[in-house]
Amino acid sequence: MSSMIYESDLSARGRIVAAALGLFAAGGFRATTVRAIAAEAGVSAGLVVHHFGSKEGLRRECDERVLRFIVEKGESDAPAEVLAGAANPFGPYLARMLYETGSSTDALFDALLATARDAVELGIKSGTMRKSDDVDAQAAALVTLGVAPFFLAHQLARWAGGDALGGISRIAEPIADIYARGLLLGQSRGGAGQ
Template identity: 55%
Template sequence: MRSALPPAPTTPGTEASFETGDLSASGRIVRAALGRFATRGISGTTVRDIAADAGVSPALVIHHFGSKEELRRECDRRVIAFLRAKSQSRPGQVLDATFSRFGAYAARMLTEDSPESRSLFDELVAVARMVVDHAAEDGSLRASSDPDAQAVALVVLGLAPFAFTASLAHWANDDAEAAMRRLAVPIAEIYTTGLLRDRAVLEAARATEASGA
């Protein structure tokens, strides 16, 4: 099931990861914010940074969005709107498209403990649960004893490469794109054919869950 795999995006966190035809000032500001927040986080980004990337004045950013925090909320709204707009597509395609366009942003935002981050996580998990349900029904995915946790696992594993962008770039001689491409096959192998030949790890995990330890 392709949707379980983290895609190989263009440079993570850049404007290329945000598909939009909105060339208005507000659209450019949101695009710039998505890129900056993905690479620098909220605290590491200033309104002046975003304005410079968008080619507008800091005052115009405040005029449109009121504050950096509200701009972050608008970025989340765009991601969630994208998910909902694609809801008529196959669920796996929605998850793929979302990770491709917003993986770096989502990975960075979900490291925070805030109502906005929790809402974004909930939306991603809801789509992942659709993936689990549909794929288990058509036989393309092995059903789990805990489909809710399986959906969360898809989100966590799908976003993991984006959370390690800096380390992956270091591993691949400062080329994050090359690292993503190189990881694609072994990750696909793990999803498709599995990793371990015995069941010891699985049985241990089940025993731990059953004991509540």
């Protein structure tokens, strides 16, 4: 299946995944029912279970599609743009799923971290990223910065006149600038005057 946004997938399976991504993002995994997903997708609850086995199986499919999108994006984009690019279609889903606890959430975070680690290592090898003393923490920071705006979507919407995506888009360039050039001027790592 293509890595494009899944609204264009008109199959019942594709509609179910698109509905689940949206409903899980809006209400969380635990609060979202199979019946609500089925209704949103225009199918029966039985068909959801037939395709995915359970709500947990559907979540695994959603997570896998998000991760596949990130991996495929990483094959064509610069490392610093990979997680930011994935945040556009999947940011609300990632923020909600990573906020919840459980083994599925842990697995999703670990997979994002591994993808970010690969992106950092590729960026270091290609000379587009500076190597940190702690590459693993550098990767965790990329994941954190990529998802953080979606945790603050309500506040960013307030700040941007009611438009959450507009607020998130507006801060995307300054975040990319921090990636590319850093934040502070003229200070050594030990602080001012050292």
